[in-house]
Amino acid sequence: MAESEGSGPAPHPGAADDPVLREREQKDRTYRQGPDSPIPEEERAGFRGLTYFPVDPALRFEVKLNRYERPERIRLGTNTGEMRDALRYGYFDFTLGGAPFRLHVYRTQDSRSGGRPYLFIPFRDATSGQESYGGGRYIDLAENTTGRYRLDFNRAYNPLCAYGGEFSCPVPPEENRLAAAIRAGEKAYPASNRR
Numbered sequence: 001m002a003e004s005e006g007s008g009p010a011p012h013p014g015a016a017d018d019p020v021l022r023e024r025e026q027k028d029r030t031y032r033q034g035p036d037s038p039i040p041e042e043e044r045a046g047f048r049g050l051t052y053f054p055v056d057p058a059l060r061f062e063v064k065l066n067r068y069e070r071p072e073r074i075r076l077g078t079n080t081g082e083m084r085d086a087l088r089y090g091y092f093d094f095t096l097g098g099a100p101f102r103l104h105v106y107r108t109q110d111s112r113s114g115g116r117p118y119l120f121i122p123f124r125d126a127t128s129g130q131e132s133y134g135g136g137r138y139i140d141l142a143e144n145t146t147g148r149y150r151l152d153f154n155r156a157y158n159p160l161c162a163y164g165g166e167f168s169c170p171v172p173p174e175e176n177r178l179a180a181a182i183r184a185g186e187k188a189y190p191a192s193n194r195r
Helices: 019-033
Strands: 060-064 066-077 083-096 099-109 117-123 137-142 148-152
Touching: 060 083, 066 099, 083 117, 083 148, 137 148
Parallel strands: none
Antiparallel strands: 060 148, 066 083, 083 099, 099 117, 117 137
């Protein structure tokens, strides 16, 4: 599949077939025109869309949430020095390139989910600060009763502070730093998006 470079209003190739590509197209529209867009106002007229790694089915994992018997209340630090309450809820184990990896899962209450608890997976990887945003990326999952989830790195997204402005964003804890390069999801917000 060809890499999507965020080319403005034209739909991404295959957008009709892939829900991830449709989500990207919708996000570009919202960021270009939405009243709550995190893109600085002076850059919106020239905003051509976000850039992404190509969708990679090999970076979708069917995982089990290994919940902690007694989730620990913790505080996640942010880029602005604030602290956010969360539960250290459990972890996902997965294998990539023959190597085992673990990502810790946090449970938060946030306006992003309408105040409902959801599973929050902030992480950094070997692309952070190079191809992807240096402050890390996030994956959100709606909690379910089965304990089985699809951990899809193609849906990894940048925190709002990646685009500038005065946003306060949780910083991925050290335990969620992956040695592997996860070339999926949103790339860094580059100057090439500004005309």
